[in-house]
Amino acid sequence: MPPQQIKQHDRYKHGQFALVLSLVFTLFFLYLAVTRQTMVYTLISLAFIFESLIQQLLLRRLVKEGVSPTDHSKRTRIYTLLQVFSLFTGNIFTASFAFRLRQAKETISYTFMTYIFIADVFLVALTALNIFKPYVTNSFLIILISLISLTVIDGLFIHYLKADITETKSHRARIKLLIVFLMITALTGNVLRLLLSYQLYIHYIQTDESKREQSNQFWQKITRSFTSMLGLLFIVIIFSLSWMSTFTFVESFAVENNYQTLLLEPSLTHPFGTDNFGRDVYSRVVRGGVISLTIGVLTTLIPMLIGGALGAISGYFHPLVDQTVMRVLDALYAIPGILLAIAIIAAFGSNTTNLVIALSIGAIPMFARTMRANVLIIKKLEYIEASRAIGESEWKILFKHIVPNALAPMIVRATLAIGTAVIATSSLSFLGLGVEPHVPEWGNVLRVGSAYLETEPYLAIFPGLAIILLVLSFNFLGDGVRDALDPKMN
Amino acid sequence: MKKWLFLLLTTVLLGLTGCLSTESDVSEDNTESGGELPxxxxxxxxxxxxxxxxxxxxxxxxxxxxxxxxxxxxxxxxxxxxxxxxxxxxxxxxxxxxxxxxxxxxxxxxxxxxxxxxxxxxxxxxxxxxxxxxxxxxxxxxxxxxxxxxxxxxxxxxxxxYKAQGINQEVLDVDTVRLPRSRAAVWEQYDFNDESKRETDPLLFHQSISTLTSLDPIKGNDGSINTLNTNMYVRLVNLTDDDAVVSDGSLSYNYAIGDGNTDYYFILRDDINFAKVENDTAVDSGELVSAEDVVFSLNRANDRNSVPDHRTYSLHERMETIEVVTDMTELDQTNADGTSIKNELAEGLSAPINALVDSEDEVNNAEGNYQVVKITTAEPFPQVLNYLAHQSAGIVSKDQVEQINTFTVEDYDVNTDIAYGDQRTVIEGNDTDNTLYASGPYLLINKNDYEARFVKNPAYMPETNHEPKINEVLVKFIQDAESALSALRNGEVHVLYGIKENRYETVEEDPSLYLQTNQSxxxxxxxxxxxxxxxxxxxxxxxxxxxxxxxxxxxxxxxxxxxxxxxxxxxxxxxxxxxxxxxxxxxxxxxxxxxxxx
Structure with missing residues (x-):
């Protein structure tokens, strides 16, 4: 391949992106190392400098040698291997790039497996930070050991899935076992495992070629998009960490006041410091993740279902129905969502159920409009006319033939809406209108921190970063899904 | 390889179990006592x-x-x-x-x-x-x-x-700013470091509530008017920073308690006139703050039906009679310590008491013609003095209030009748005239949603220590505590009362600010x-x-x-x-x- 073509290649771009991000973090850690003068930051920044250098060298060699590992010289392979291990210093960018570089032909399963492995490593590392706490939960050790073993096993599977598995009978049995294994271990909250098992099922177990083709097209786009995979990875890490936190994080550190540890600086015991009530902010952020995510997902799913149904009905049936439903929804659309939520909560009191309801109602018209627009287009198509001609019932046509084909834009909308919903939840808690103040919802955690922005800025920075990263991740993922589902790009 | 890995895992496991304590190790036994608490x-x-x-x-x-x-x-x-x-x-x-x-x-x-x-x-x-x-x-x-x-x-x-107050020490002379335990801010004593600014620059004060309940002292007792009315109306006595009752800076030169703790005597000063609003500033109305006004003000304070929405009569209901004393012999009685009331009242006066006069026209302290007010409580109640030092016992002008409050209390309609002290009379650009008469050091000229403007009463104890030093006071209304603190830090207000505990450090570390604290x-x-x-x-x-x-x-x-x-x-x-x-x-x-x- 000529150098010009290599530079246009997906993999090369991925490498450049990883280099830039790695450099940004190098600067960040260097700054911390200089200002804080602690050993940990110095070591991390040195590691990041080293990894960025290797990455630079690796990119140069790629231009010379090409992007496929089969063409690589021994030295390039060593660099690649070195970068794989950068995962352990926390550099996911170079590590994910190195994993990608190690396979000759990109398979979806392999990519998923590597990301599962990365998520595992982070889960173990972030959970293991609890070792420095005065005490841990009763189940902490067992779970930590299991997680470590799981990480090792996953590491081995990466090797197994590296080669494109040929379809033989013995392989198929093994794949079945692997799927069962993945389904069970998905209980750790790692959604990627479910995706991978679905992928394996589509690819190796079921035999419908068209389904395989369709799914491949979609997932290949997603897995090749570095940003959406990064987004997915972060969502998975946050979700599984906070999902497992019931067993691995001591609840009292997150919710009970401790007047001996008021406003402590970040340390190994309290990685994000402690707040004005002496609660460990790291435990609060982790335990709050599941609350923020659940509320975010619920306030997207509920309006998606209600709005989707209303939109489908008004798009398909008589204009009278259409007009009635849509004008009512227009009236609702006219009220700003967050104001409506504030009004509902002020009237009915602040608790989690009311919060979900309040945020859901405001989002209904948006989903209804999206659905209606699609239904209007699809109902004019010939195959609908055909079903009508053979006498199928209206409801069956609508929900069996039209709605499934109109779902793609809804999914894109929903993925992007989750991010907004997380922000809305946090905003309401920040205003003191969300959940009760001691509940470690991210907006609540941020609110406490905001009062100390001048003196103890880390109290606001960490929960703020968590919110930013989660929303950014959903947006990255949403963009990826949109590109993958867009018929014009196919 | 596998053996080695297994060995490593076992060591880590053993090591961890050895040095980690779990929740059940540290939690105490919580034996529940028979049933669920409500x-x-x-x-x-x-x-x-x-x-x-x-x-x-x-x-x-x-x-x-x-x-x-x-x-x-x-x-x-x-x-x-x-x-x-x-x-x-x-x-x-x-x-x-x-x-x-x-x-x-x-x-x-x-x-x-x-x-x-x-x-x-x-x-x-x-x-x-x-x-x-x-x-x-x-x-x-x-x-x-x-x-x-x-x-x-x-x-x-x-x-x-505690109460805490932040002061801009680059602008204000910190020694002139008091932080009393109970009393509201004492504006007349505030002074700039640079005395030449007294006439040109306003004192920038802060208050969080911008809607004023009423500028009639008896019609409100809350954070929206306490400071404002305290500085707009003089009282018979004042509280020191430690809550002792004194005559300093009040309408009386001295006060005395009669034997039995039911009679209270106050000898009045003659150097305070009411101020009124004219051409957007405060001018001397020429009307003396006299015993007649004191009797009128306190009688309406303890009468539940003197005004609509009377909010403070319960503070004053223990006063039975308020009267002007004209009989000199009444002052000859002795109090519990054995000194005569007259001696106690005469202490430190520039001219000895020659005569006790009733009419305001005859008052002339320099010639020894004084006014004395006597308050009698139904039962012995020494703490009545504290209530007299309260904002709601501020002295209003009898003539002015009677002229404005022409309605009967039973028929009062908030939409058509404008009572004395109604907030509507001071709002900028409003058609209603400002009818306030201030007996205190400052007079409210006008207000909007962001600030209220006060000008010094030109006839308030002139040429004494209590004459207001700064000509104009602007009260800035900032509701949010954090914004108010920012305003203090960038010089938008000079004094901020009510600094939160977690903000003491911020104020102390700022070189231009000074933190004052007192028990509250x-x-x-x-x-x-x-x-x-x-x-x-x-x-x-x-x-x-x-x-x-x-x-x-x-x-x-x-x-x-x-x-x-x-x-x-x-x-x-x-x-x-x-x-x-x-x-x-x-x-x-x-x-x-x-x-x-x-």
Missing amino acids: TINILGLATSEDDVNILRDQLAKSGFDVELNIQPDYGSFATQRDAKNYDLAVTNWTTVTGNPDYAVRSLFTSDGDYSLFKDEKADTLINQAATELPADYQQTYTDLEQHIVLDEAYIAPLYIS NGVTYVAMNTEAGPLTSRALRQAVLHSIDQEEFISFYQGNKLKTVSTVSPLVDTGLVVEHDEAQVEQLIQDYFDNTSE
């Missing part, structure tokens, strides 16, 4: 969210199930509180008059303005203490605290606050609902009382709070303490279950 509902204001959270945490640790009801503004909070829609309500009380009677009367008597409970013994003790002098009432208030807090646990105390009479306590709900049980109330650890509140506020027992604690040292005692709480909860199961 859910306790805590009502609080959003601004006291921290207190509510600490309280929730402490009650939860005692085994209670706690629900929170946090209201965003005072109005909604008061609605819930008045409807008794709570088990515990986190409440603040500030004794603005600096005397213990005020600290207990409206809260703990059966017919008080904000009565929390009905208890005959408490009523008797409060009425007894009111007639006593400080040496005697200490024991009575101790008995009262013992009864209502420790024995019956009607309220649970949390802490006494503000007590934060928890009111218990004794009428309905689980806390009708005395054992449970006491369990709540002893679940509260005041030390934890103090450490949360970084040591900037004091322990308390009741609202009297800042004023009377009763020597009592409320102990946090887990064993006792367990015992009390056990008692509760024993009683309910019977």
Whole structure:
């Protein structure tokens, strides 16, 4: 391949992106190392400098040698291997790039497996930070050991899935076992495992070629998009960490006041410091993740279902129905969502159920409009006319033939809406209108921190970063899904 | 390879189990005592969210199930509180008059303005203490605290606050800015570092509430007007920074208490005239603040029906008669110490008392013609002096008020009748004229949503120490505490009262700012609902009382709070303490279950 073509290649771009991000973090850690003068930051920044250098060298060699590992010289392979291990210093960018570089032909399963492995490593590392706490939960050790073993096993599977598995009978049995294994271990909250098992099922177990083709097209786009995979990875890490936190994080550190540890600086015991009530902010952020995510997902799913149904009905049936439903929804659309939520909560009191309801109602018209627009287009198509001609019932046509084909834009909308919903939840808690103040919802955690922005800025920075990263991740993922589902790009 | 890995894992496992302690290792045995405790509902204001959270945490640790009801503004909070829609309500009380009677009367008597409970013994003790002098009432208030807090646990105390004030020391002379315990800010003493600025630059003051209840002193007693009315109307006496009653800077030269503690005499100054508004500034009206005005003002203060929405008559209802003394022989009687009233009143006067005059035209202090006002209380009540130092006892102009308030109280219609002191008369660009007459050092000229403009009363004790130094005061209305602090830091206000505890450091570290602190009479306590709900049980109330650890509140506020027992604690040292005692709480909860199961 000529150098010009290599530079246009997906993999090369991925490498450049990883280099830039790695450099940004190098600067960040260097700054911390200089200002804080602690050993940990110095070591991390040195590691990041080293990894960025290797990455630079690796990119140069790629231009010379090409992007496929089969063409690589021994030295390039060593660099690649070195970068794989950068995962352990926390550099996911170079590590994910190195994993990608190690396979000759990109398979979806392999990519998923590597990301599962990365998520595992982070889960173990972030959970293991609890070792420095005065005490841990009763189940902490067992779970930590299991997680470590799981990480090792996953590491081995990466090797197994590296080669494109040929379809033989013995392989198929093994794949079945692997799927069962993945389904069970998905209980750790790692959604990627479910995706991978679905992928394996589509690819190796079921035999419908068209389904395989369709799914491949979609997932290949997603897995090749570095940003959406990064987004997915972060969502998975946050979700599984906070999902497992019931067993691995001591609840009292997150919710009970401790007047001996008021406003402590970040340390190994309290990685994000402690707040004005002496609660460990790291435990609060982790335990709050599941609350923020659940509320975010619920306030997207509920309006998606209600709005989707209303939109489908008004798009398909008589204009009278259409007009009635849509004008009512227009009236609702006219009220700003967050104001409506504030009004509902002020009237009915602040608790989690009311919060979900309040945020859901405001989002209904948006989903209804999206659905209606699609239904209007699809109902004019010939195959609908055909079903009508053979006498199928209206409801069956609508929900069996039209709605499934109109779902793609809804999914894109929903993925992007989750991010907004997380922000809305946090905003309401920040205003003191969300959940009760001691509940470690991210907006609540941020609110406490905001009062100390001048003196103890880390109290606001960490929960703020968590919110930013989660929303950014959903947006990255949403963009990826949109590109993958867009018929014009196919 | 595998062997090695296995070995490594085993070592890590062994190592970890050796040095990690788990939750069950450290948690104490919580033996539950027969049954489930009822859910306790805590009502609080959003601004006291921290207190509510600490309280929730402490009650939860005692085994209670706690629900929170946090209201965003005072109005909604008061609605819930008045409807008794709570088990515990986190409440603040500030004794603005600096005397213990005020600290207990409206809260703990059966017919008080904000009565929390009905208890005959408490009523008797409060009425007894009111007639006593400080040496005697200490024991009575101790008995009262013992009864209502420790024995019956009607309220649970949390802490006494400090007051703190930030001052821009680059602009203002810090020594001239007082921070009294009870009294509102004393504007007339404030001065700039650079005296030449007195005429040209305004003093920038801060207040959080911009809607003023009323500028008639008797028609309001809240944060929106306390400071403003204190500086707009002079009183018979004042409180020092430590709440002693003095004549300094008041309408009287001296005061004296007659034998028996029912008669109170005040000798009036003749160097204060009312100021009125003319051409957007304050001018001398030529009308002397005289005994006639004092009698008029105090009579309307203790008459419930003198104005619509009278909000302060309960402070003044113990005064029976207010009269001008013209008979010199009346002053010859002696007080409890054996000195005559006359001698006490004459102390330090520039001219000896020649005659006591009734008419304002005959007053001439330089020639010895003085006015004396006598106040008689129905029962002995020495603390009446504290109420006279309160903003609501400010002296208004008889002529002016009678001229404005032409309506009858029964037929008063808020839409058509504009009473004296109505906020509408001072709002900028409003058609109604500003009819205020100020007897105090400053006069409010106009206001909008962002600021109120005051100009000095030109005829207020001219050429004395109490003559206002700065010509103009602008009160900036900034509701949010953080924004107000920012305003102080960038010079938008010169004085900010009410710095929060977690902000002391910010003010202290800023070289242009100076932090002033003083103990306050503000007590934060928890009111218990004794009428309905689980806390009708005395054992449970006491369990709540002893679940509260005041030390934890103090450490949360970084040591900037004091322990308390009741609202009297800042004023009377009763020597009592409320102990946090887990064993006792367990015992009390056990008692509760024993009683309910019977």
